[in-house]
Amino acid sequence: MGEIKLMKGNEVLAEAAIRCGCDGYFGYPITPQSEVMETLMVREPWKETGMVVLQAESEVASINMVYGAAATGKKVMTSSSSPGISLMAEGISYLAGAELPCLLVNVQRGGPGLGTIQPSQADYFQAVKGGGHGDYKLIVLAPSSVQEMNDFVDLGFELAFKYRNPAMILADGAIGQMMEKVELADYKPRWTKEEVAEKNGDWATTGKPASRKKNVITSLEMASNDMEVRNINLQAKYRKMEEEDVRYEAIQCDDAEFILVAFGTAARVCQKAVEVAREKGLKVGLLRPVTLFPFPKKIIKELARKTAGFLSVEMSAGQMVEDIKLAVYDAGSNARVDHFGRMGGIIPTPTEVVEALEDKFSWELSYGVKRSY
Amino acid sequence: MELKEVTKTEGTMDIQDILKPENLVYQKTKLLTDTPMHYCPGCSHGVVHKILAELIDEMGIQERSVGVAPVGCAVFAYNYIDIDWQEAAHGRAPAVATGIARVNPDAFVFTYQGDGDLASIGAAEIMHACNRGENILVVFINNGIYGMTGGQMAPTTLEGMVTATTPYGRNTDLNGYPMRITNLIAQLPGTSYVTRQAVHTAGGVRKCKRALKKAIQNVLDKKGTSFVEVVSTCNSGWKLSPVAANKWMEENMIPYYPLGDMKDSVKGEHSEN
Amino acid sequence: MARVIGAVVVDKEECKGCSVCVDACPHDVLALHFEVNSKGYHYSYMKSPEACVGCANCGVVCPDTCITVYRTKAS
Structure with missing residues (x-):
């Protein structure tokens, strides 16, 4: 039995990230999820596990920081709420296009526009149908308890790396803000440099040793034939998710x-x-x-x-x-x-x-x- | 290698006596790939790519290097230099580089961006990356125009300069003023070395290479962000021959974007000018 | 006194005929050839090889890195 605590959903996200060996969090404050970064900053995980936490200048920047860090084969994440996720849409499309594993969290609030800070589920389409441009899918996990906020961090990373695809926890302001009893996971160490190279060395930009060809992370293809092949492969991956990873x-x-x-x-x-x-x-x-x-x-x-x-x-x-x-x-x-x-x-x-x-x-x-x- | 065109030097020596490995003084660095560059003839990008590749080789940092390519003509930079690369969304290279550098503190991370990418759509990202003093190198190619999309106005387009979207010349009432963004960057305490160079002459290329070497060394020494602007030509966009473009740049661009170091210190210290 | 002499080799298939090297050469060694390569470019070549001192300016400014430079002292 793991450590049991009474915690807010948002705080648990932070705690679970540290405990599952996350390498970096990049975010920008927005209600109702600001406690995620606040909790991380209080916890100072860089002293404990070496996890990086950085407040970016915008959601646009934070999602692109996630892109850069994820492309080096590390476990990185961001969290935001509805208007912030809209700003990230471009970056999310790039992440999906370049097939980068990472964890995104949307603690939804009411929209459209600036909307309200109260809980909502109106970003369903944005999460499951795309939100950014192009034919892509995210793995979308919907927690309905603080315990699942905890569990889905590790699960999200696991699925993200299984498929080389961004995973999203689609929560809402209620789950983020409410306090419940939660059983925390045990600490997992962050991947070492060697483990990253072993698991993700065939694609991650870890620095090119003489032993392999250069790794390039991009979603660009100039020839439409090549771009269609990329799309076909992506769709095959999404079908595999539908075969193997449906949860209800x-x-x-x-x-x-x-x-x-x-x-x-x-x-x-x-x-x-x-x-x-x-x-x-x-x-x-x-x-x-x-x-x-x-x-x-x-x-x-x-x-x-x-x-x-x-x-x-x-x-x-x-x-x-x-x-x-x-x-x-x-x-x-x-x-x-x-x-x-x-x-x-x-x-x-x-x-x-x-x-x-x-x-x-x-x-x-x-x-x-x-x-x- | 093609030798047919060279036959004999008159009088003194046979050409084949000169073309010997021990006499080699300049050749393509092995860090440049064999992929022919897609750039227009005479484009400055090729020169800057080359000196970057030479430095990464000479400084022995290939295994630590991760480049971030922009959106713009240099989007395919990853095809030419034999290191790991990431292709960033338009303007976001400094944020991407921040992500790489933060979770890989031993990596040498650099962005390679044009004026539209860096000074227009990515103005926020570059300011904040430099302000945080990220340990990255920023290579900024300023040719006063959007090359890839067909020669539209950039933030750095000179007053009166004709582009596809300023067909009667840049009008400052309508479009504002050419932005000296490097001067703004030099004011940020997060930067260590901020300089403006040009590569239109052999002397300029050698100077630019020295500046880039210093900038890379600063990044390796974790002194903060190093920022190297290269005032460049876009002869296709400017509708000039490569040689005429170099001359036009010297007469028009460089007076507005004067060459030289703007800041040489470590992060945390303000610029003196 | 030994005279410094040089020679350059242009990879004529890689050359795009931008003539930046021609302009950069302090001794007017280089010129664009009247023939074109397979891409249709008038490639650079040593028109006056005897004048070359192997300063490498041409190689340094070449955007396509298609010039290799050699230098030695004539006996």
Whole structure:
């Protein structure tokens, strides 16, 4: 059993980074995630593990510092919140294009524009569909507890290096700001120079020894044929992620006639909503995608064959609902997919969710569930 | 190597007696790759690439070197010098170099940037990298124009100078003034050695090489950021022959961007001028 | 007294005929050839080899690093 503490989600990110052998953090203050860098600066990990922490002049700079450091084969990360992630979009596209492993954290706040500092999930599209230019994907992990904020740092790095691809923890202001009991991981040493060379020496710019050709990190190809080959390889990598690294949690889905689909803070609300609904006699389950990309399509397809409807509960105008619809369509199912969301920094209540379910699926509830398989 | 054109020197010696390994005084450094450079004939980039490659070889730092290429004509710098390279987004090379240097304190990291990259889109990144005193070398090619995109106005374009986006000459009411960004950089306490050089003559190339050597040594000695501006030509963009471009540069660019050292100290100390 | 003499070898396929070396030569040794290489450039060559002192200015200024310079003393 690891060390147990009561901590804020943002503080845990910092602690987990130090403990998992992260080599560098580059960031810029923005509410509601500034505690990540503040915690790091108090902890002074450079004295303990040698991890570098640097406050950049902007998010534009911090993501490019991540690019430079990641390209040397080291474990580096940044964190920000929605408007800051928009500024990083260019750099994220370059990271994906140059296939650099790194960890990005978005502690989402309400938008668009300057928006609000309250929690939101309206950056789903930006995280899973791209956000920057070009056909690329991030590995997107959605924590719904402070414990997962801790666990996903190490997992994020593991997946990032497995695929040579940026991984993103898509949290929100609520998870970042709330305090919960967390079991911290044990310390892992940072990779030595030799370990970096062994693991990543075939691509990382560690300095060219006589024994190998020069390593060049770039996303540029002048010939469109070559650029298409790069794209084909990227897509093959994304398909592999979909094969091997989908993560989700299914709660009381086995007998469910209606499935709530929610991630992060909304999933916590929905867990309670399932209880409320079941007390009312409604057979409701919860599917919580943990990886938003790769999206848990397969389980949704399976559930679509024995379920009357899906309600996507999001702190947004409805973004993930589109991916659920695509999966249900792929399954050839008649299950209906609808959405309930609150925007602008508001977290829905469990009662609101159940009411929305009863409202949106009133036909099915009045006339009986039409099995769709 | 092609020898056919050289036959015989008149009188004294046969040419083949001169072309012997022991008489060799100048040859291509082995750190330059065999890839022919894509630059236009007479472009200053080739010269600066060459002296950088020579220095990395002579100073024995190939294994420690990581170059950061810009967006602009020098985007393919990584094809020419045989070291590890990263290609940065437009203007972001100083941030990329910061990331490399911070997690690899023993590396020799340099950026190679043009005037649009460094002084326009990347103005914030260069200022802050220099202000933090990152242990990096910045090579700044100032030819007063955007070369790769087809000869548009740069921050350093001279007043009245014709470019694709200032077809009637740079008008300061409309476009502001040519930016002497190196003078601003020299004011930042994070810098150690800040100088402006040119490579249009053999003497200039030799001087520039000495300046770059000092700049690299400062980085290796962790004295702070070293910044070397090279006033350069873009004969295609300027629509001049290479030789005429060199002359135009001497008559027009250098009076506005005078050559010489602006700061020679260690980080933490302010410039004297 | 021994006279310093030099010679240069231009890699004519690499030469882009920019003529910066021609301009840089203090002894008017170099010129652009009337023939062109496979890329279509009039390449640089030693028009007056006897005047070369091997100062290497041409090599130093060459942006394409296609000039190799030799120098010795004539007996």
